[in-house]
Amino acid sequence: MTRKIVVVGGGAAGMGAAGGAKAVDPQCAVTVYTGFDDVAYSPCGIPYVHGKEIDSFERLFLASKQAYVDAGIDVRYNADVTRVDVNRKVVEVAGQGEVPWDTLVLATGFNYADPGVPGGDLGGLYYVKNIREAMEWDKVLDTVRSAVVVEASPLGVEMVTALAHRGIETHLVDPSPWPMSEIADPDIMAPVEESWSELGVTTHFNTTLKAFRGDGQVRAVQTSDGEINADLAVICTHKEPNNALGVAAGLNIGSTGGFIVDERMATSAPGVFAAGDCTEIPNGLTGVPLQGLTGSHAYAQGKTAGINAAGGSRAYSAVYVPWGTAAGKWIIGGASLGETTATALGIPYVVGSAEGISRARYYPGVKPVKVKLLAEPGSLRLLGAQMVGGEGIKERADFLAVAIKFGLTLHDLAHMENVYSPAIGALNEPIVVAAQSGIDGLRKG
Amino acid sequence: MTRKIVVVGGGAAGMGAAGGAKAVDPQCAVTVYTGFDDVAYSPCGIPYVHGKEIDSFERLFLASKQAYVDAGIDVRYNADVTRVDVNRKVVEVAGQGEVPWDTLVLATGFNYADPGVPGGDLGGLYYVKNIREAMEWDKVLDTVRSAVVVEASPLGVEMVTALAHRGIETHLVDPSPWPMSEIADPDIMAPVEESWSELGVTTHFNTTLKAFRGDGQVRAVQTSDGEINADLAVICTHKEPNNALGVAAGLNIGSTGGFIVDERMATSAPGVFAAGDCTEIPNGLTGVPLQGLTGSHAYAQGKTAGINAAGGSRAYSAVYVPWGTAAGKWIIGGASLGETTATALGIPYVVGSAEGISRARYYPGVKPVKVKLLAEPGSLRLLGAQMVGGEGIKERADFLAVAIKFGLTLHDLAHMENVYSPAIGALNEPIVVAAQSGIDGLRKG
Ligand SMILES: Cc1cc2nc3c(=O)[nH]c(=O)nc-3n(C[C@H](O)[C@H](O)[C@H](O)COP(=O)(O)OP(=O)(O)OC[C@H]3O[C@@H](n4cnc5c(N)ncnc54)[C@H](O)[C@@H]3O)c2cc1C
Ligand SMILES: Cc1cc2nc3c(=O)[nH]c(=O)nc-3n(C[C@H](O)[C@H](O)[C@H](O)COP(=O)(O)OP(=O)(O)OC[C@H]3O[C@@H](n4cnc5c(N)ncnc54)[C@H](O)[C@@H]3O)c2cc1C
Numbered sequence: 001m002t003r004k005i006v007v008v009g010g011g012a013a014g015m016g017a018a019g020g021a022k023a024v025d026p027q028c029a030v031t032v033y034t035g036f037d038d039v040a041y042s043p044c045g046i047p048y049v050h051g052k053e054i055d056s057f058e059r060l061f062l063a064s065k066q067a068y069v070d071a072g073i074d075v076r077y078n079a080d081v082t083r084v085d086v087n088r089k090v091v092e093v094a095g096q097g098e099v100p101w102d103t104l105v106l107a108t109g110f111n112y113a114d115p116g117v118p119g120g121d122l123g124g125l126y127y128v129k130n131i132r133e134a135m136e137w138d139k140v141l142d143t144v145r146s147a148v149v150v151e152a153s154p155l156g157v158e159m160v161t162a163l164a165h166r167g168i169e170t171h172l173v174d175p176s177p178w179p180m181s182e183i184a185d186p187d188i189m190a191p192v193e194e195s196w197s198e199l200g201v202t203t204h205f206n207t208t209l210k211a212f213r214g215d216g217q218v219r220a221v222q223t224s225d226g227e228i229n230a231d232l233a234v235i236c237t238h239k240e241p242n243n244a245l246g247v248a249a250g251l252n253i254g255s256t257g258g259f260i261v262d263e264r265m266a267t268s269a270p271g272v273f274a275a276g277d278c279t280e281i282p283n284g285l286t287g288v289p290l291q292g293l294t295g296s297h298a299y300a301q302g303k304t305a306g307i308n309a310a311g312g313s314r315a316y317s318a319v320y321v322p323w324g325t326a327a328g329k330w331i332i333g334g335a336s337l338g339e340t341t342a343t344a345l346g347i348p349y350v351v352g353s354a355e356g357i358s359r360a361r362y363y364p365g366v367k368p369v370k371v372k373l374l375a376e377p378g379s380l381r382l383l384g385a386q387m388v389g390g391e392g393i394k395e396r397a398d399f400l401a402v403a404i405k406f407g408l409t410l411h412d413l414a415h416m417e418n419v420y421s422p423a424i425g426a427l428n429e430p431i432v433v434a435a436q437s438g439i440d441g442l443r444k445g
Numbered sequence: 446m447t448r449k450i451v452v453v454g455g456g457a458a459g460m461g462a463a464g465g466a467k468a469v470d471p472q473c474a475v476t477v478y479t480g481f482d483d484v485a486y487s488p489c490g491i492p493y494v495h496g497k498e499i500d501s502f503e504r505l506f507l508a509s510k511q512a513y514v515d516a517g518i519d520v521r522y523n524a525d526v527t528r529v530d531v532n533r534k535v536v537e538v539a540g541q542g543e544v545p546w547d548t549l550v551l552a553t554g555f556n557y558a559d560p561g562v563p564g565g566d567l568g569g570l571y572y573v574k575n576i577r578e579a580m581e582w583d584k585v586l587d588t589v590r591s592a593v594v595v596e597a598s599p600l601g602v603e604m605v606t607a608l609a610h611r612g613i614e615t616h617l618v619d620p621s622p623w624p625m626s627e628i629a630d631p632d633i634m635a636p637v638e639e640s641w642s643e644l645g646v647t648t649h650f651n652t653t654l655k656a657f658r659g660d661g662q663v664r665a666v667q668t669s670d671g672e673i674n675a676d677l678a679v680i681c682t683h684k685e686p687n688n689a690l691g692v693a694a695g696l697n698i699g700s701t702g703g704f705i706v707d708e709r710m711a712t713s714a715p716g717v718f719a720a721g722d723c724t725e726i727p728n729g730l731t732g733v734p735l736q737g738l739t740g741s742h743a744y745a746q747g748k749t750a751g752i753n754a755a756g757g758s759r760a761y762s763a764v765y766v767p768w769g770t771a772a773g774k775w776i777i778g779g780a781s782l783g784e785t786t787a788t789a790l791g792i793p794y795v796v797g798s799a800e801g802i803s804r805a806r807y808y809p810g811v812k813p814v815k816v817k818l819l820a821e822p823g824s825l826r827l828l829g830a831q832m833v834g835g836e837g838i839k840e841r842a843d844f845l846a847v848a849i850k851f852g853l854t855l856h857d858l859a860h861m862e863n864v865y866s867p868a869i870g871a872l873n874e875p876i877v878v879a880a881q882s883g884i885d886g887l888r889k890g
Contacts, residue, residue, distance in 0.1 A: 012872075045807055045867050053868070059807035296865035296872055317860065324864040331869055362490055362504035394870040395840035398863045402844070405861075406851060415762065416850075418843045419769040420741035422490050423498070424776055425839035427457075427741055 003028040004100060005309050006091055008081045008245065009107030010034030011043075012295040013276025016302025017105040017309065018073045024312035031074045033081050033093060037132050039068070044295055046134045047155070050141060051162030057135050084249040086269035103271045103309040106246055106259065107302055110239035110277035110292055115150060119212030126234045128155060140232065144168050147232040148221040150209055152179030156236030157192070157327045163234070164199040171228050172196075173204045173221065182238075183323060185338040185372070188386045195328030204228070239292035241278045254280040256291035263315040265305035273309050275301035284318035284405055285336055285383060286345060293321065322401035324387075324394045333393040335401035337374055337384030349374040349383055352410055352438020356430025358391045360422035367391060371434040373400075373410065380410040380439070389430075396431060410435040448473040450754050451536055451544060453526045453690065454552030455479030456488075457740040458721025461747025462550040462754065463518045469757035476519045478526050478538060482577050484513070489740055491579045492600070495586060496607030502580050529694040531714035548716045548754040551691055551704065552747055555684035555722035555737055560595060564657030571679045573600060585677065589613050592677040593666040595654055597624030601681030602637070602772045608679070609644035616673050617641075617648045618666065624648075627683075628768060630783045630817070633831045640773030649673070684737035686723045699725040701736035708760040710750035718754050720746035729763035729850055730781055730828060731790060738766065767846035769832075769839045778838040780846035782819055782829030794819040794828055797855055797883020801875025803836045805867035812836060816879040818845075818855060825855040825884070834875075841876060855880040 005021050007014045010032050018030045032039065038061070045060040054060070068075050076093070083092040084106070090098040112127050114120065126137050146169040149160050156172065157179055163170040172179070178186045179193065193203060210222040212233060221228045241258040243251075252260045252268035258280030265273045276298035280289040297319065304316040324333025342349045353372040359365060367390025374384040385400040387393050403413065414436040418429035450466050452459045455477050463475045477484065483506070490505040499505070513520050521538070528537040529551070535543040557572050559565070571582050591614040594605050601617065602624055608615040617624070623631040624638065638648060655667040657678060666673045686703040688696075697705045697713035703725030710718045721743035725734040742764065749761040769778025787794045798817040804810060812835025819829040830845040832838050848858065859881040863874035 042805060042807070042867070042872075044865065045805060048808065048867050053809060054807055062806070294865055296863055299865075299872060300862070319862060322862050322864045324869055325866040326868040333864060333869075360487060360490060361507070362487070362499055363493065364498060392837060392840040394864040394866065395837040395844065398861065398870075398874060398876075399840065399844035399847070402848070402853070402857070402861050406853065406857075408847075408851065412847075412851075416843065416847050417745070417764060417767050418741055419767045419778060419839040420489065420739055420744075421770040421839065422487070422493050423771040424769055424778075425843075427487075427744060429843060431843075 003310065004102045005030045005105065006099060006101035007032040007105045007107060008091065009109055009276065010036060010039035010075060011107060011109045011276060012298035013107035013109065013302035013305070014105070015039055016299040017107055017273070017275055017306035019071070020303035020306025021310035022072060024307050024310040026072070028310050029074070030072070031076060031099070033076050033079045033091070035078065035080045036130055037077050039075055041131045043129060043131065046128055046131065047158035047162040049134070050138060050159070051165040053165070057131060057138070060131060081245060084245050086249050086272055089271065103273065105302070105305045105309050106267070106272065106274040106278055107276045108242040108245060108278045111242050112235050113237040113240050115209055115235060115237055117209050117211045119214065119218065122212050122214045122218045123216055124214070124218035124232050125212065126232060128159065128234065128236070141166055141168065144232045146230045147171070147234060148173055148228055148230040149234045149236055151236045151238070152176070152181070153236045153238055154180060154183070154325055158325060159234050159236055160196060160201055161326065161328055164196065164201050170201045171204060171230065172201060173207050173209055173223050173228070175206065175208045177205050181340060183338065184332060184334065185340050185386050188332055188334070188338070188370070188372070188388045191388055192327040192330050192332060195330060199328065239277055241280070241291055243278055246274065246278070254289050256280045256289050258289070258291040263317065264308040265301055265316055266308065273305035275305040282318045283336065284320050286347070288345065290319060290321065293319065294323065320401040320404045322397035324397045330388050331390060331393040332388045333397040334386040335384060335397050336404050338386045339374065342374055342383065347383065348377050350377050350380070350438055350441070352434045352436070354430045354433035354437055356428060356433055357426045358389060359424060360426055363422045369393070369430045371396070371430040373413070373431070373434045373438055375410045375438055382408055382410065382413070400431070410438045414439055448755065449545060449547045450475045450550065451546035452477040452550045452552060453536065454554055454721065455481060455484035455520060456552060456554045456721060457743035458552035458554065458747035458750070459550070460484055461744040462552055462718070462720055462751030464516070465748035465751025466755035467516060467518060469752050469755040471517070473755050474519070475517070476521060476544070478521050478524045478536070480523065480525045481575055482522055484520055486576045488574060488576065491573055491576065492603035492607040494579070495583060495604070496610040498610070502576060502583070505576060526690060529690050531694050531717055534716065548718065550747070550750045550754050551712070551717065551719040551723060552721045553687040553690060553723045556687050557680050558682040558685050560654055560680060560682055562654050562656045564659065564663065567657050567659045567663045568661055569659070569663035569677050570657065571677060573604065573679065573681070586611060586613065589676045591675045592616070592679060593618055593673050593675040594679045594681055596681045596683070597621070597626070598681045598683055599625060599628070599770055603770060604679050604681055605641060605646055606771065606773055609641065609646050615646045616675065617646060618652050618654055618668050618673070619650055620653045622650050626785060628783065629777060629779065630785050630831050633777055633779070633783070633815070633817070633833045636833055637772040637775050637777060640775060644773065684722055686725070686736055688723055691719065691723070699734050701725045701734050703734070703736040708762065709753040710746055710761055711753065718750035720750040727763045728781065729765050731792065733790065735764065735766065738764065739768065765846040765849045767842035769842045775833050776835060776838040777833045778842040779831040780829060780842050781849050783831045784819065787819055787828065792828065793822050795822050795825070795883055795886070797879045797881070799875045799878035799882055801873060801878055802871045803834060804869060805871055808867045814838070814875045816841070816875040818858070818876070818879045818883055820855045820883055827853055827855065827858070845876070855883045859884055
């Protein structure tokens, strides 16, 4: 008999699951429900269309609707799932009644945390997610003179840069002392702040949001530090797992609010899998559960969930979280722990850092690359990395996450070989220099 | 008593040795002898000044002569060492007599293999190495209409690209079927050849050099495939260890002609170390001795030799040889074995490959990244990698060399996490896709 797989969510996790399932069992019937008009677009590109780096929203669509039809994946658009029954193995779809499943993948993603201040119902508050809405907001941006970005999350950092590139008077309001403070260390973010200030951005750190003010439409943002006139507020609060359906269905929820899943991405209910930003996954070093990882994690988890939901076998392991993004005129990135996180968790560490370069010193386009490595005292096992620079940050972040996972030490990194070729790399690889400086004990945490 | 350290050679290895020695024992007397007018310039930049990517030779100098004086390193320019006596612990310097040493570092580098054909004494034959000579040759390039590059070594590949960028009618003559055939596989080099042809380069593969023809000055290059008119021949034959001094002194020489050294970079004679292109180093996977590695290897080996020569302790291990360079409009790179080398050595392998992208598909500047991974059948332990693309090749090559060294498998790489951020990386990391394709057994070697 044909296996019936229902996927709730058409984001990276949901579409990864649908594809993973079909790859294992081409005969299975996969139905994807999404509250949106589209699947298979890249939300990650939206800030860059707003910033005019990318010329059109059309470019963000990854595959046509027909491509899914051809792949035998039945996508139901604008179809909200309102209830999951794990005993009777059905979902209820708004206006369509119950739909049975043999296995279910919950990929309901994230919601931005509610700012929780008065004025949240005013016009002019932009939550960046749905591409159709983004297209409408992009027209609004042409009329906006002054905007406030609420919170310096990774998305907030991208949106600040985008609005500034767009020529809009841009303010950033964040309760922490520096941007992306939950992920990145202040020394890594300092050059980013500097480049924002070159772009005319006004940052308000250590500042809490008090209210949105206006008359139907937002006109000002009230903060602990005074009022900022603004025609637009972009809400970039942290991501919360969209867990309502699963909570109501009695699934086990972890400390972050994400669904608890095993290696197979199976939840606590038989036949029910979950993937993406609605789940939590332990950090491989600390065991601390993490929620709200990246689209790349969501996609890989979705694939794993889909494969297992279709009777295949695939494991997803604890994460070491390489991360990176463009920010101001820089690229920032890292893996696992920074000094801020390690300190917060009470994890002792030593530091090795280096200010290197991305190409030969004399080659056009050369950019600085700062690398900071955290290692366990004694063993010098790598615990984390933080970087700011111009190119090769993403590849170094990927590498260092693997290095952490496989227990490499500062000694291993200090002795690694590296390519030296003027157009693409310097004589001294910054990772090597940072590791050596850590060994030399120049700085201790 | 002050330790007297003599270094023969002012290239990457020699200067690395001098610096390494001074770092360990600031009191030691370090004297560097070089046949050239300069030390501490980057020969690696020369092709890019010829190609006009870099605007002046001045930029290639890394440190002033004064910087070495300040560092307490006594550099003797235009000072040829003519004899080494390992029993009496002296070197003989041309015109200066004998100089005693407590420890000696030989860093005499490489020579281009003699083309061994008639006409080798004609004018217009350019061996790219000495920066002062390169400055003179650069003026000659303004008058050259047609040039032949002899052999598609890594330097040959760079020089072909440089001459073509310079608007010179450029021919490449090589006895192998494709460029850099000792290092790179034909599928990796195919896009490079294509981009050369767009630049108007004429390649002559499977073609042997027969003679240089001319009357005092080269006017044509004779090959197994006919005669090519040329005002200039750039000799980019493979690198041979410059071992004459050491051979005469009775040092042990390996199968490649390079000095045999141990982990400390010590030669067979007590107190005598060697580093850089005059040595040979085993490949970590195969144990096969390699000679003529890169400037980056030379520098690291020099440092190791210098540290040990000054009484410190540092080990240099077998190599996994990440490599990379700009070539035509592409960047190529890899680590350890390619298919050609593996086949030549009789090493069985399976292949995983992928055609990925360097940024989000829709982000300006996105370039293809082809990754090919070789792994041991059964264990799927990584044996080598070959890549062609636009950005991030150097960092991936560095990473994959480490992955090979630490025994990572295609499974490990297929499950690695990766950064996805539109401006710097795609949803699917090409290394991951290549590893997965290898596992899926789509292709076998
Ligand atoms: C503006 C923006 C920029 C981003 N930039 C990056 C980046 O640069 N790099 C990166 O790796 N990631 C990026 N992300 C990805 C993001 O941070 C998440 O990690 C990713 O979207 C998580 O994917 P997901 O599939 O788990 O959830 P989501 O993308 O949140 O998708 C959830 C899906 O579930 C559907 N859904 C929810 N509830 C229901 C219901 N009851 N019934 C039916 N359908 C439902 C929604 O319609 C949606 O299709 C970005 C996201 C956004 C919005
Ligand atoms: C044009 C060019 C481009 C290159 N590009 C790259 C690149 O992109 N990336 C990279 O990693 N490497 C590159 N290299 C480096 C190169 O391939 C070698 O690996 C590197 O030069 C080896 O350094 P070395 O110090 O061992 O020897 P060498 O650079 O060969 O230096 C040898 C030194 O020894 C001296 N010497 C020799 N014999 C005597 C004697 N009897 N008495 C006194 N002095 C003596 C010479 O004067 C010289 O100073 C390039 C080299 C050249 C020439």
